[in-house]
Amino acid sequence: MADGEDRSPEDEFQELLRRLLGGQPGAIDPEQLSRLSGMGIDPAMMSAMMQQMQSAFSQAPAEGISWDIAKRQALHIANQEGLGISSGERTDLGEAFALANLWLSEATTISELTQAPRTLTRGGWVEATLPVWQELAEPVALSIADALTAALNEQVPEEMRAVVQGAGRLMRTVGGSLFAAQLGAVVGRLSTEVVSGGDVGLPVMPAGEAAILPQNFADFGRDLGIADDQLALYLATRELAHARLFRHARWLRLHVISQVTEFARGIHVDTSALEDLASRFDPSQPEELRQALESGALLPQRSEAQTAALARLENLLALIEGWVDVVTDAATARLPEADRIAEVVRRRRAVGGPAEQALGSLVGLELRPRRLREAAAMWRAVTDAVGAADRDGLWDYPDLMPTAEDIDDPAALVARLQARARGDEPQRDAMDDALEALLNQAASEEAAADRDETPGAPGVEATDAEAGDEPATDGEAGDEPEGPRPV
Structure with missing residues (x-):
């Protein structure tokens, strides 16, 4: 008799789960599924569910998050309306960049870019910026995936622990894959809103590169009643100023990204909300988890450390955006509509678009510089x-x-x-006085230590000059030396 014939349907189901959740190849055995009817389980339905679970399981790496899902989702959204760039648009924006470069050189001493500015499709913007979005979102993605794994494991009854030993990795994969898909959707929607490479304030473009998205530029100028050539000159100047700054201050890019990741690493998932979700979570129907991720329901209120980190980041972004505003205003003073365009840009940055708001819900971070x-x-x-x-x-x-x-x-x-x-000395402040006092104290302690190490009686010894004695000669102290004195 075959081994399978000695087993009950319950044994078959447990063996199937062990193989599937343990990551074993060929876990879905049609013959095993056919014997589940004794438990009242529809083999066809079970096969469909396990195929979905197996697919999600096989797409993710053993460690980390599968960002290929994010890229596919973002490109799918970005490319829905085609490329949308004509040769005329490329020429017009190229001329705008050339004139903006000349104007900008009169307004700032920061040097020109070494790479020519370019026009990007929405898909091209996704390709260029997605590595930075992944870097910024990864701490949150790992936190959610790990918390989901822990919460689901706690929900498993004790008698089922042996059956679902490998479930942790699968659930981590499901959580990470869903987060990656949500990030891809947000970046894809962002690609339909941003007008230029530096539009979101963060250095998401490669260092020293400037770009404008013609598809979104057309949407930006619609209904404003401002000539396209003036809009193009203003936005090209602003984009070049942003790119020049990050190329000049090479430390600035890492400084901004480290501030964002410092904030993201402090995010801890709301375990009570996640445990409630885990108690009814079905891996074959992840829609509820997807909605929870998108709404930000799993992210609790900010801690004090996160609030402080966010304040530092907002000040940094405000300094960058404020400098770009001032330099751009000076460079575009010749444009009749410059003030109107500047106000439109400032209001747009202050409010943020739908995709930017979705990013805030997903990673708990708003990118608008409040100051x-x-x-x-x-x-x-x-x-x-x-x-x-x-x-x-x-x-x-x-x-x-x-x-x-x-x-x-x-x-x-x-x-x-x-x-x-x-050329004057800067005015002293309390910090200067405290630093000088600290240095003087350290010097005094070092001098005292050196005196204590001098051979002889402990304490401070008087020198020959202090005692009023003449220096000793080769003879005894105070005696005249033998032999004639030199003339």
């Missing part, structure tokens, strides 16, 4: 006081960059820069 106007006012005050060269020099090193306090009170920053321009 943009204050930061721009600070940069204008600096420019008026010391000129463009000293203003742009603040991006040379991280320790020169203005702080949140400088945004609050530009007068103090202006005073320091003016003193430096005159």
